[in-house]
Amino acid sequence: MLITHATQCDNAIHRKAFQNIIAIDSNQEEILPTRILAPRRLMACAVGLLIFPGILACSAAAQSAAAKHANRKSTSRAGRVRTGLDVLESQKFAPLRGKHIGVITNHTGLDSQGKSTIELLAHAPGVQVVAIFSPEHGLGGQLDERLSSNKDPSTGLQVFTLYGETLRPTDEMLKGLDTLVFDIQDAGVRFYTYTVTMAYAMEEAAKRHIAFYVLDRPNPLGGEIIEGPILDSDKTDFVGYYPIPVRYGLTIGELAQFFNSENHVNADLHVIAMKNWHRNFFFESTGIRWIPPSPNLRTIKGSIVYPGLEILQNAGVSVGRGTEAPFEEFGAPWMDGEKISSALNAVHLPGLKFVTQPFIPVSGLYAGRRCGGVAIRIGDRSAVRAMSMGLEIADLLQKIYPQNFDASKTIVLLGSSDTVQKLKGGTPAVDIVASWQSSLADYDKTRRRYLLYK
Numbered sequence: 001m002l003i004t005h006a007t008q009c010d011n012a013i014h015r016k017a018f019q020n021i022i023a024i025d026s027n028q029e030e031i032l033p034t035r036i037l038a039p040r041r042l043m044a045c046a047v048g049l050l051i052f053p054g055i056l057a058c059s060a061a062a063q064s065a066a067a068k069h070a071n072r073k074s075t076s077r078a079g080r081v082r083t084g085l086d087v088l089e090s091q092k093f094a095p096l097r098g099k100h101i102g103v104i105t106n107h108t109g110l111d112s113q114g115k116s117t118i119e120l121l122a123h124a125p126g127v128q129v130v131a132i133f134s135p136e137h138g139l140g141g142q143l144d145e146r147l148s149s150n151k152d153p154s155t156g157l158q159v160f161t162l163y164g165e166t167l168r169p170t171d172e173m174l175k176g177l178d179t180l181v182f183d184i185q186d187a188g189v190r191f192y193t194y195t196v197t198m199a200y201a202m203e204e205a206a207k208r209h210i211a212f213y214v215l216d217r218p219n220p221l222g223g224e225i226i227e228g229p230i231l232d233s234d235k236t237d238f239v240g241y242y243p244i245p246v247r248y249g250l251t252i253g254e255l256a257q258f259f260n261s262e263n264h265v266n267a268d269l270h271v272i273a274m275k276n277w278h279r280n281f282f283f284e285s286t287g288i289r290w291i292p293p294s295p296n297l298r299t300i301k302g303s304i305v306y307p308g309l310e311i312l313q314n315a316g317v318s319v320g321r322g323t324e325a326p327f328e329e330f331g332a333p334w335m336d337g338e339k340i341s342s343a344l345n346a347v348h349l350p351g352l353k354f355v356t357q358p359f360i361p362v363s364g365l366y367a368g369r370r371c372g373g374v375a376i377r378i379g380d381r382s383a384v385r386a387m388s389m390g391l392e393i394a395d396l397l398q399k400i401y402p403q404n405f406d407a408s409k410t411i412v413l414l415g416s417s418d419t420v421q422k423l424k425g426g427t428p429a430v431d432i433v434a435s436w437q438s439s440l441a442d443y444d445k446t447r448r449r450y451l452l453y454k
Contacts, residue, residue: 012309020385022062024151080287084215084253084272087182089120095213095270097126099179102169103433104133104162108185108217108291117183117215129219130156130176135197136163137294144295167238168200169206179211185293186252188221189307191233191239191413194293195252198258199216199241206267216452218286220303221281221367223249223453228307229416230439231250231354240415245440246307250447251277255449259343271394273452282381290325302327304381305352308390314409317397318371322361331373335365341374343396350383351383391429398423399422 088095089111101121103109105277109117122129132152137143138436139152139159147161168442169180181199184194198214205212228246236242242263250258260269283290283300292298297306302320308325309319317335320326331337357375361367376383397405411420422432 013102014319043328066317071343072282080112080217081281082112083217083288084274085109085117085120087275088215088272093121093124093127095272095351096124098119098127099211100130100177101179101181102131102133102174102177103129104135104180104182104197105185106134106137106139106184106293108293109183109215110291113290114159118152118155118179121181122157123322129155131173132157132159133169133173133180133201134159134161134163136193138163141291141293142295155209162197167197169204174204174210177210179213179214179231180205181215182252182256183215184252185217185291186219186255187293187297187306188219188247188249188316189310190228190241190244190246190248191310192294193238195255196238196241196257197253199263199265201268202256202260202265202267206265209268211268211270212256213272214256215272216251216274216285218281218288219249219251219282219305220300221247221249222282222382223254223451224253225249225382225385226440226444226447227385227433228438229320229414229419230443231415232417235411235415235417241411245436245443246311246414248443248447249279251452254450254452257449257452258447261450262446270301271452277453279451279453280382298326298330301378304378304384305376305386306388306389308386308393309376311390311410311413312394312397313365314412315394315397315406316365316404316409317393318359318361318365318373320359320361321364322367323359325375329359329373329375331357331359331371332401333371333405335372335397336403337372339400339402340372340393340396344374344392347392349389349392350385350419351378351380352389353379385433388429388433391423394423395426395429399426417434 061104079098103118103119103121111120118132121127138147147164147424149158149160149164152159157176160169162169182198182201184420186192186194202212226245226247226249230245231240236442242259248255253273256269256271259265260267277286283303288302297303309327309330312330313319317330317332320329323329337356337358341356355375355377357373358370359373360370394407398407408420410423411417416419419432
């Protein structure tokens, strides 16, 4: 056995791509989505009886107590997703024993008890942590500028920034290492830079024959929906490593396998898979505490619309940075929030409602200026298509405020010249989305080779 709960795909992946997936105990209960009630939780329910340990109770009070007990038990034991770090910890760090490692992580690298990846690995038997590496926003995830290397106060180890003078680990940084371990919570979006940091580090590890371990974590957007244009092959950079859609529908471990094979990185890659994660899980289904992965991606709600909203900032729209609700509202001093919210509601975008919400950012774009704004209300998040939303907003702003909204600047994050040209030419958003479908279908066929979870 190579993995637990692996998707059976029509097109089996090359054996090499899966040969280093860390197996987990297959004798574990299959965890169903939380909306499905496990039958064992309701034994004798048909006759109004609930069996508690050693007690047969029929009273309403006993039933209520039993239900609370079952809910606590389900949440603490069965319902919670175990991340790659939790699985590695349960294995007593055996895959890393005898290795000299560098840890690529930040504040999101925590286990189910709130202990950091750095702390756990620094005290793991037979494991020697040599260096620490941090991505954009630093080890604490609070900084919004280029960084410099420093010391970790808890271990005294050197912390090398991968968002400073260099975006890749150098020979000096990798000296004395035979293994790199990556453990960072991602956003599930192509232009979120943590995945590019991972890919660059994989490339440097491959060049030096350094093993690369990814401790898998949930995709906050789930693993079923893909949307957005495929990145143009001539536009790869730090906000787009490889031609994939904006919302790519893979966990970070699955994405590492995809990059390793499809981009011919050929790293000695090992993915330590999660347990109990399912592709239809949004982040709140995991039982894991949400930790904002970057300063402005503060809420789970904001993460749902982030892919479609973030593309607008370069074109002249505040996406809520410097307010109490980044990525849950947008606006500009030149925008009429009431007009735009009414127009967007008339489109009837699934899972979304828009309300007038003026705001004044304290920092970022339009800091100190009153913005005509629109707040985004999310209903059924599984119905939300953030990229469709982003294009509808861009189409409206371009038509109503052509002197203020520069659609050509959406290219930075959209990464598709064809999409931007269609947008500038007045092609309806629904038609632009339809134009992606053929390339998304091709991507999906490739993506499915790397799925580790149902």
